[in-house]
Amino acid sequence: MNLVILGSTGSIGESTLEVVRNSKGKIKVLGLSAYSNYDKLQRQSHEFKSKYTILAFDKDGQEKLIDLVTKPEVDTVLVAIVGFAALRPALAALRAGKTVALANKEALVTCGELLMQEQKQGGGKIIPVDSEHNALFQALQGHDISDVRKLWITGSGGPFRGHSRKQLARVSVKQALNHPKWKMGPKITVDSATLMNKGLEFIEARWIFDFKEKNIEVIIHPQSIIHGIVEFIDGAMLAQMSVPDMKAAISYALYYPHRQTDAVRPLNLIEIKKLEFEPVDVKTFPCLSLAQLALKMGGYSPTVLNAANEVAVGAFLNRKIRFLDIPELISKTMETAPRQSLKLDMIFEIDAWARKRTSENISSL
Ligand code: NAD
């Protein structure tokens, strides 16, 4: 299989290359791309004998990505770019009929409905890599969707589970980046701390599985052993379990409908002893509710939510705002979101507008 990895120098990108290393030549790396870190990209390109290597930090580079993913010899594109920037290449790959192993969640959040339509029309196929959606995708195999009542997404609760708002007011960037279960890039790690990650995943599930909001549930599961649960109409629940290692989901997406031997080590259930669950504390962590509100408002609201979140998280990482400013800023930008029905050619304009508005709101904090 000929694979292109967009965002190969990041956390998902590196885990994907590890899956390729263990593939014994079954997966061939045709192309690699990154936004920065040219040295790492070059080393990867050399090791995997990648035919195409693109540093995509400017408009020219972004155009080359489109060119790369649509090449006839490409079978699968693993999209591990962080943020809205993944939308254009993901769209191009789907339109060219490619299999898209989609780790990026922001593209689906900004215009999931349109992306799923493009999938239908272009003949491409999205296979979710985000662990919860990958788990649900696995548990749904061989089942009739009309027999499914609910989809359950689990979350560890992040580094601040159990914190009060008073405590959250004082947390540092370093603390926010110290995730208890998963090693990930900085943006998604902060999203996991605010619980916006669960909000983005809620929207992602809405579109990937074409499920109504009332049939999607989020539950905190601190051990991160169960990643997703499908609840059927007869009351049966099928949960997907594995060690919290993204190689499990990446390998399933790349080998689907088959499986790779020893993609990750099996769980030691005796050592784990127990699995715990608790409800989401939406009062202390309002980001999940904000994402659900954006879905309910419809139109460009999720686009605006995502753009405002990307800008706010960036500002937090640069120590320009405090942790609790993140939901405040998102909410403020969302209040002025345009209420129109979604059109693909307007998405980029609305995204840019929401970024500008959020930056202005940061300046006037
Ligand atoms: P990361 O920051 O570690 O890596 C991001 C990669 O994208 C890098 O290679 C970077 O060079 C590239 N990139 C950044 N901006 C770009 C741009 N404008 N254009 C082109 N390339 C760009 O991020 P990550 O943790 O690997 O996450 C990647 C995506 O996968 C995110 O959308 C995240 O939400 C999702 N995801 C990640 C994990 C995880 O465990 N890391 C789990 C589930 C979903």
Ligand code: MG
């Ligand atoms: Mg996830």
